[in-house]
Amino acid sequence: GDSVTQTEGPVTLSEGTSLTVNCSYETKQYPTLFWYVQYPGEGPQLLFKVPKANEKGSNRGFEATYNKEATSFHLQKASVQESDSAVYYCALIGGYKVVFGSGTRLLVSP
């Protein structure tokens, strides 16, 4: 079946440093890929949909890239802030099912 595997956490960073979260996936269908973010006490919410292969997407200072040949996609931010502390999920939609990675907890210290 479909699956996604992502960077294990927690990831602890200082404010102003850069972040990269990696995800790899397996599917027999054409993948539709997403990044979600979950803040404490809330449900996950969409960060953005990953654009087509070799294109970049961005939202709230985060960027996503997708390497179709390596079946991997990545979330990056050049300079994290304390408010970015959250759990980040990559997700794959194959058919009707939405499959999430195990989540990467980011802790940003001031």
Added chain:
Amino acid sequence: EAAVTQSPRNKVTVTGGNVTLSCRQTNSHNYMYWYRQDTGHGLRLIHYSYGAGNLQIGDVPDGYKATRTTQEDFFLLLELASPSQTSLYFCASSETGRVFFGKGTRLTVV
């Protein structure tokens, strides 16, 4: 903005008890999902549905039943609750791949 409402937000039950978790979405989305979230496992799909009267089995269905009574309402049933079902449960709805989550129901089985 899409709205998914879960009730109750917190529930404590005894082993062997009968529990129903409720979910309502007001966006006329076809797809609805039940996930459980546990430390180290991320979001795991229990059941999902693509319309009233439809039910699909997810990745961790054992011990759970679900019913989609209307386009808006999706219920998760635990008929003989066990301590291993202590978890945070999320309901979600989806259209065109974007998933909207409720705030979650924390279930404790003692």
